[in-house]
Amino acid sequence: MKSLHPVRLASTGALVALLLLSAACGNGGNGNNANNGAASPDPKASPGTGSSSPAPSVKEVKLEFWTISLQPKFNDFFNKLIADYEAANPGVTVDWKDFPYEGIQTKLLATAGGKDAPDVVNLNTEFASQLASKGALADLGGLISDEVKGSYFAGIYDSTVFDGKPYALPWYTGTHVLYMNKKLVEKAGLDPANPPKTKEELYEWSRQVKAKTGASGYATQFGANLLPSEGVPILDEARKSAAFNNEAGIAVVEQLKKLVQEGVIVKDDAKFQKQVEYYASEQVAFELSGPSFINFIKTAAPEVYNNTIAVPLPTGKADLRYSNSMNLVVPKGSEDQQAAADFAAFITNGENQTAFSKNSNTLPSTKKSIEDPFFTQSDNTLESQAKIASAQSLDKAQEYYLGIPAAGDVNTAIARELQNIILNGSDVKAGVAAAAAKVNEALAPK
Secondary structure, rough: OOOOOOOOOOOHHHHHHOOOOOOOOOOOOOOOOOOOOOOOOOOOOOOOOOOOOOOOOOOEEEEEEEEOOOOOOHHHHHHHHHHHHHHHOOEEEEEOOOOOOOHHHHHHHHHHHOOOOOEEEEEHHHHHHHHHOOEEEOOOOOOOOHHOOOOOOOHHHHHHHEOOEEEEEEEEEEEEEEEEEHHHHHHHHOOOOOOOHHHHHHHHHHHHHHHHHHEEOOEEEEOHHHHHOOOOEEOOOOOOOOOOHHHHHHHHHHHHHHHHHHHHHHEEEOHHHHHHHHHHHOOOOOEEOOOOHHHHHHHHHHHHHHOOOEEEEEEEOOOOOOOEEEEEEOEOOOOOOHHHHHHHHHHHHHHHHHHHHOOOEEEEEEEEHHHOOOOOOOOOHHHHHHHHHHHOHHHHHEEEOOOOOHHHHHHHHHHHHHHHHHHOOOOOHHHHHHHHHHHHHHOOOO
């Protein structure tokens, strides 16, 4: 039985503001409610049969489970979930620890491969990819069934698969939708009932809004996701070097520069809070964001909130929409990787992901969950519109970090050069080449 240490959970990124996770109903690595993990009792044991021989002993397993910022809001949900799992899996006890995300990366990096590692940890995709590329996570391929692997949306599941090996199970997720200011759109002579479906149509709408109202199209943060959304891969197939320093990659960046010059996109590397400010002050007509945007705009500008609708996000040439997911991983240092994988699969199965989504502003990553009427029913509120638009996007959802090692360093390298090009007037070709060089440096064996 491992000793428990007051270490905190790791996660970096945008979804910490969203609610959290879900539970899954019994898995054992085979997608059903059977008890077949390493912690399962001996199948020959049959207590209560009247036999005078003692029942075989049950293997005792203690699992340390880390989450981020879920307590106290979800105490009842998770305490019941854990109690149900323990009742169905004699010998297993789960010690749930919940922490804020600050400082967690360093702590987990220090423990993930050692004897003090937790067993199941909630991470965002960027950090899960980082740990997987460092060899700090267990390969789940042999610990879960094909049925479990196939239960998730492929574009989300594949984001933490490296060399054919899955290193995480998707948990709760979110996709961006297009929020639009009906007043500005109608003033520009556009029909919000027939919204743009492609990025090119969105650019045309933004040009018309700019010409008729003076407002820009939208504000955004310049990042690596610009490339794959337009069909330009960030890395080559071997994931060993940059693949965007070519005519296609240069053309995408040239277009971005032109859109900024036209006022389609605000000339500002705008983080989320700044995007809220632009939209709240009606300096832009559109916002490309997740459901958490609603609460911010509702507080910052109630009149604008009342005049906002949500529709599915227009897609670029690659016809995909980005998801922003949280996952469950098993650190390599877990003392019982099979039992940990069984519990992670339980947490993330369809039934419990659906249950959690009904109590939080998140989306499930399981295909079965989206069949529930909850994801198609509307009460005509902005929240309901955003939920339905997000759910309709999951079949095209993909993490742009899809299998990218050193994802954080890769994104930083590209983002910095985009900032130099857009904000400081650097040469496009030289900037793209510099970004590729920095990406290759980040990927080089250390």
